[in-house]
Amino acid sequence: MTMSELINNTKPFRFHTRLHLTQLTGLKASSLTQLLRYIRKIPGSCIYYHTHRFLQSHLYLSPEPPNDFAYWVTEILGEDTLGEMLASIDTVQFSTIRALREKIASTIKDYIKTNPIAKRRFAGKGDEFHFMKAKSFVVPTHYVANNLREFLDILKSVTIDSIYFHIFEARLRLNRQSNDFSYWIATTLGNKMVALEIEKLDPYTITLDGLRKKLIKIVRKGAKNTNG
Amino acid sequence: MAKLKEYIHIVGKPVIDDLRLIGEKLNGTTIQNINSTAVGGGVAEILSRMMPLFKELGVNTSWDFIKGGEEFFEVTKKFHNALHGLPRQIYKSDFDTFVKTSNANIEEIDIYGDVVFIHDPQPVALIRKRSGNKWIWRCHIDISNPNKRVWDFLKKFVQDYDASVFSSPIFSQKLSIKQFLVSPSIDPLSDKNVELSQSTIDRILNKYKIDRSRTIITQISRFDYLKDPLGVIEVYKMVKKRIDCQLILAGGGADDDPEGSKVLAEVRDRASKDPDIHILLLPQNNIEVNALQRASTVIIQKSIKEGFGLTVAEALWKAKPVVASNVGGIPLQIKHKYSGLLCNSIDGAAFAVKQLLNSPAYAKKLGENGREHIRNNFLLTRHLKEYMLIFLSLYHSGDVVYL
Numbered sequence: 001m002t003m004s005e006l007i008n009n010t011k012p013f014r015f016h017t018r019l020h021l022t023q024l025t026g027l028k029a030s031s032l033t034q035l036l037r038y039i040r041k042i043p044g045s046c047i048y049y050h051t052h053r054f055l056q057s058h059l060y061l062s063p064e065p066p067n068d069f070a071y072w073v074t075e076i077l078g079e080d081t082l083g084e085m086l087a088s089i090d091t092v093q094f095s096t097i098r099a100l101r102e103k104i105a106s107t108i109k110d111y112i113k114t115n116p117i118a119k120r121r122f123a124g125k126g127d128e129f130h131f132m133k134a135k136s137f138v139v140p141t142h143y144v145a146n147n148l149r150e151f152l153d154i155l156k157s158v159t160i161d162s163i164y165f166h167i168f169e170a171r172l173r174l175n176r177q178s179n180d181f182s183y184w185i186a187t188t189l190g191n192k193m194v195a196l197e198i199e200k201l202d203p204y205t206i207t208l209d210g211l212r213k214k215l216i217k218i219v220r221k222g223a224k225n226t227n228g
Numbered sequence: 229m230a231k232l233k234e235y236i237h238i239v240g241k242p243v244i245d246d247l248r249l250i251g252e253k254l255n256g257t258t259i260q261n262i263n264s265t266a267v268g269g270g271v272a273e274i275l276s277r278m279m280p281l282f283k284e285l286g287v288n289t290s291w292d293f294i295k296g297g298e299e300f301f302e303v304t305k306k307f308h309n310a311l312h313g314l315p316r317q318i319y320k321s322d323f324d325t326f327v328k329t330s331n332a333n334i335e336e337i338d339i340y341g342d343v344v345f346i347h348d349p350q351p352v353a354l355i356r357k358r359s360g361n362k363w364i365w366r367c368h369i370d371i372s373n374p375n376k377r378v379w380d381f382l383k384k385f386v387q388d389y390d391a392s393v394f395s396s397p398i399f400s401q402k403l404s405i406k407q408f409l410v411s412p413s414i415d416p417l418s419d420k421n422v423e424l425s426q427s428t429i430d431r432i433l434n435k436y437k438i439d440r441s442r443t444i445i446t447q448i449s450r451f452d453y454l455k456d457p458l459g460v461i462e463v464y465k466m467v468k469k470r471i472d473c474q475l476i477l478a479g480g481g482a483d484d485d486p487e488g489s490k491v492l493a494e495v496r497d498r499a500s501k502d503p504d505i506h507i508l509l510l511p512q513n514n515i516e517v518n519a520l521q522r523a524s525t526v527i528i529q530k531s532i533k534e535g536f537g538l539t540v541a542e543a544l545w546k547a548k549p550v551v552a553s554n555v556g557g558i559p560l561q562i563k564h565k566y567s568g569l570l571c572n573s574i575d576g577a578a579f580a581v582k583q584l585l586n587s588p589a590y591a592k593k594l595g596e597n598g599r600e601h602i603r604n605n606f607l608l609t610r611h612l613k614e615y616m617l618i619f620l621s622l623y624h625s626g627d628v629v630y631l
Binding site for chain 2: 017019020021022023024025026028043045125126128130132133134135136137138139141142157158159161162
């Protein structure tokens, strides 16, 4: 079953949760050249994992390193400028992993070209970059919303994993144009304003707890204005 | 034993709801855990806490043990140290002993699980008894720099499993089978971690004649060279030159660790007649361990090698400032200068302990951050979830699974 089948625009919104397992690949890089080589050939689920992992494991910590590549390049290789360039890639503008992968790879490639000395930096033993990927399990929960008020109540108590799934996983990894919340609110409830406000959020620059609070604020306002 | 609903106030109801959702998907599947000991060490401790919760979730789980005499466990201890990268002479006779005992176990043990979950190298050869069911090998130790001869020998068995599980990415090996990352966990409701009253803590300190009014530095660990208790005494002596303090070295032993009494004797000898060094042998006395951790000013974990280091998670959960070696799974638990201090030497550990003792506000902040990090990532509920997902993954291929 695909997500588009799970969210049918004639039905209420059923919250799903997304649980993940981390899979190790046994691949590791100790230099920028190796990092680039693997970034080009590893599965898309690896790129997804390393650009989203920190959001979940440090959900309370802000500000936080936005992706593993930026963190490793800065903290281990000491390449602060490249780290900053990788950290500032606007993940939210990419709707496919392929495009995100290309952007990360070209950023590293261009940097090496203009800073060839960077190729000579190596991570010490134990500090290598270990490539991992996520195996995701999508499970329907018992939470179902028929209108914005019910949606609001559920947002307050559903797991962070569920919010994560509907905002991040649905739009990028599963190649959806929008996030699930905006899609349902626009197509089923016809509330394009609330849908657009949610769509405009940049979830990569706030903690997951912060994201929940922002969603609640937007939906509460929308529910008040539309009386339900 | 605690019930699932008792965890709600710690992790929230939705987390428990998720566990029930996944548990439903495993109804009718039997999980058979096998390891080498029922007591001592982190593996037995985690399993004993998990079993009743699996049952409550409707997952039919059992726990069996292999048999092994003194000779077998001496060999597996040698393997354990060699896998950790320590120099050990390995003889052909060691492999022969391992194979002989393994064959006896293969003969004797009843394999009935739909999923057979093997923990650590001691029972790894049981895979030879495979017959249509699913097998997982769970490696709890640091094999980032293993003795090649021992690892090549064990790898022949490991490659026949369906999947393997490691505690840290740096332990990952090039294998033809799937490898999952699952960190161990602590149980916030176990005797070792549950909240204690001040009177209970005081009673236990009085029992061991430890002065509550003075600084206490503690390492809780098995008496094992890899935990470097002698190094901890050196750290204490360096700190004591500047700051008055007491040292507690406390821990039990494991049935499969024959080296413990030798290490304990050396530690006692090195501590000699210092009345401020308290060496306590506490086999399975979890309330006392809990009280000692809670009474400590700073907790140290000066391991040379570490699979994961659950004692670090225990200390952080009690919001204690921790100084720990930058080895194995410890850096997963401590983000340096954010949720504790990492060190790479005796000198570094002594310096870090002095920093914390001289800056109590900083030490307090590190401890508080550490507690939240453990709440989010290293509690038993997360561990249960990941194990159940691994069991399910054996029946569902692909990167995204719709259940």
